[in-house]
Amino acid sequence: MAQLHEPHIACHVEDLTVSYRERPVLWDIDLDIPPGVMAAIVGPNGAGKSTLIKSVLGLVKPVAGHVRIFGLPVAQVRRRIAYVPQRQSVDWDFPATVRDVVLMGLYGQLGWLRRPGRKARARAMAALEQVGMQDYAARPISQLSGGQQQRAFIARALVQEADLLFLDEPMAGVDAVTEAAIVTLLKAQRDAGRTVVVVHHDLQTVARYFDWLVMLNQRIIAQGPVTEIYTEDNLRAAYGGQLALIGSLRGHGLEPDAPKPDAPRSDAPKLDAPKAQTDA
Amino acid sequence: MPQNWTLRKPKPMLNPTLITVIMAATIIGAMAGALGSFLVLRGQSLLGDVISHAALPGVVGAFLASGGRGFGAILGGALISGALAGLVVQMLRQGAGVKSDAALGSVMSLFFAAGVVLLSVAQLQPGAAGLTVFLFGQAASVLRADLMPMAIVALFVLGVLALFWKEFQLVTFDREAAQAQGLPVLVLETTLTVLIAVAIVLGLALAGVVLMVAMLIAPAVAARQWVRSLGAMVVLAGIFGIVAGSGGAFLSALGTGVATGPVMVLMAVALTFGSLLLAPDRGIAARWQRQRLARRALRGRQVLAALHGLSRDHHDPSYRSDEAMLDAYLGANAAPVLARLERDGYIRAAAPLAPENEVRRWELTPAGVMRLQDVGASPDA
Numbered sequence: 001m002a003q004l005h006e007p008h009i010a011c012h013v014e015d016l017t018v019s020y021r022e023r024p025v026l027w028d029i030d031l032d033i034p035p036g037v038m039a040a041i042v043g044p045n046g047a048g049k050s051t052l053i054k055s056v057l058g059l060v061k062p063v064a065g066h067v068r069i070f071g072l073p074v075a076q077v078r079r080r081i082a083y084v085p086q087r088q089s090v091d092w093d094f095p096a097t098v099r100d101v102v103l104m105g106l107y108g109q110l111g112w113l114r115r116p117g118r119k120a121r122a123r124a125m126a127a128l129e130q131v132g133m134q135d136y137a138a139r140p141i142s143q144l145s146g147g148q149q150q151r152a153f154i155a156r157a158l159v160q161e162a163d164l165l166f167l168d169e170p171m172a173g174v175d176a177v178t179e180a181a182i183v184t185l186l187k188a189q190r191d192a193g194r195t196v197v198v199v200h201h202d203l204q205t206v207a208r209y210f211d212w213l214v215m216l217n218q219r220i221i222a223q224g225p226v227t228e229i230y231t232e233d234n235l236r237a238a239y240g241g242q243l244a245l246i247g248s249l250r251g252h253g254l255e256p257d258a259p260k261p262d263a264p265r266s267d268a269p270k271l272d273a274p275k276a277q278t279d280a
Numbered sequence: 281m282p283q284n285w286t287l288r289k290p291k292p293m294l295n296p297t298l299i300t301v302i303m304a305a306t307i308i309g310a311m312a313g314a315l316g317s318f319l320v321l322r323g324q325s326l327l328g329d330v331i332s333h334a335a336l337p338g339v340v341g342a343f344l345a346s347g348g349r350g351f352g353a354i355l356g357g358a359l360i361s362g363a364l365a366g367l368v369v370q371m372l373r374q375g376a377g378v379k380s381d382a383a384l385g386s387v388m389s390l391f392f393a394a395g396v397v398l399l400s401v402a403q404l405q406p407g408a409a410g411l412t413v414f415l416f417g418q419a420a421s422v423l424r425a426d427l428m429p430m431a432i433v434a435l436f437v438l439g440v441l442a443l444f445w446k447e448f449q450l451v452t453f454d455r456e457a458a459q460a461q462g463l464p465v466l467v468l469e470t471t472l473t474v475l476i477a478v479a480i481v482l483g484l485a486l487a488g489v490v491l492m493v494a495m496l497i498a499p500a501v502a503a504r505q506w507v508r509s510l511g512a513m514v515v516l517a518g519i520f521g522i523v524a525g526s527g528g529a530f531l532s533a534l535g536t537g538v539a540t541g542p543v544m545v546l547m548a549v550a551l552t553f554g555s556l557l558l559a560p561d562r563g564i565a566a567r568w569q570r571q572r573l574a575r576r577a578l579r580g581r582q583v584l585a586a587l588h589g590l591s592r593d594h595h596d597p598s599y600r601s602d603e604a605m606l607d608a609y610l611g612a613n614a615a616p617v618l619a620r621l622e623r624d625g626y627i628r629a630a631a632p633l634a635p636e637n638e639v640r641r642w643e644l645t646p647a648g649v650m651r652l653q654d655v656g657a658s659p660d661a
Contacts, residue, residue: 108461
């Protein structure tokens, strides 16, 4: 058993550097995500958001740095972690039913040579009910819509009853109703004491959905409670000069810059006090 | 073991030779179909082709080295050169950055060319004439004594497949999820590839290096059309493999010196085309039928909507529309559509206004009005 290192932190990353061939993708990442939060990882395309999750999970081998989950190396706590990859990462024409896919979430826990039995099936059904897909259990996955695929994948993660969930763009390409359902579901997971880490692409919803924020662009730009981190300065640092984008985000929980007396911002509309950040 | 590795004349039907051939083809077909499912689902059909072609230098090399055609020597030689080919592909892709399909294609040709060169050299040796059967396969070249080791290897391969079934399933469907759950993905994938390679190599004498991979791909593609689970796909592909293998072996044995591989492959491909065409849900015929029904339903709704619109325009709920107007509206003969709608009770015919007017007139029934509302499409939208 390795020495416990930062056991009070759900996901602790230190000096992590990842490069594909000679090109660095993540540079010297130091990251701490406390337990019981719902955290978003945001950043522009190519910022290394997915790579960060994958290297935390050990799917990508870093050139330097280390990761601790609840104080332990990932290999020792796999059962406490669940992962939802990007929906497009698999071939949905694979011959399997929705229930088959959810059961796959239990394969690691079952261990070698054991087949999923009645208990596993019951757990799979319960997970499907959580995502509202119980009526689709026997449906071939090739017949699912994008939102249903995503919910099946989330059920496959929920069935593991893990303490720490990583989701890679779960809201990408799903309709508004499904997105709302997924957010409610993930918030319930957080409220049950679990830690949820989501790669997210929609800046407009960051403040509403999440209570912890990691801004990434190859390096960590900022991390912390969303109310403190979601600021124009940080966005500018993460997204570069795309100021038009930032203007459009006012009113979505975006914190204004600290007022600068020498540079009055005549173009910016007066901002109301920031909205309530979470409904926790 | 006597080296009767030369072609033998087929004897009357169901002689011991033919029985041996059919049994061998059954074993090979079942294994090729089952493993082929994984090959196809992993999108590695081309890799299968490489393994198969690359076996040729190994087979000939093993013959030259051991001075005869022993089951074990041939199997070992083929596997070694197959593995070597795999290694070269890996080097080209990761070391030199060659695109996957280009790497596979060039390595396949490279090893096959080397095999053919070796083969022409080997032919000078006594007893080597029969080696050419490995190009296209010859059922009669399978000896009775080969059956038992063949069956043992096949059982072993299928046994490993069954033992690690759920792991192979997860790795094939979602490699990253398997890795995240802590499965040794690399070991599992390598094992699966080795099993596939064994299935290919075992069938070489029967189907030949050029065509063997079709015995893996075709039954799997055919089986995919009919099933909704991996287990069913593997079993059905195995059955298709048996049908194509034993059927092909039998047919080719009826002629004199007909290469077995092509006949087996023709049968397998016939099964595939049949499945692609006829399978429920996924088949082409089923898709056409669905499209036809959808078009038909659309036409019906169009006509109902037109009737509804005309009666509204005339401020007459019981307005009867002239069939010719409906023809004009559809841009085609409306009669078949009208007949269907009448049969279903959505419209009814009214008598012509004037006796000299031959054309029928139609009105919506209450059921037809309901039908329009059911669909939710406002007819005047």
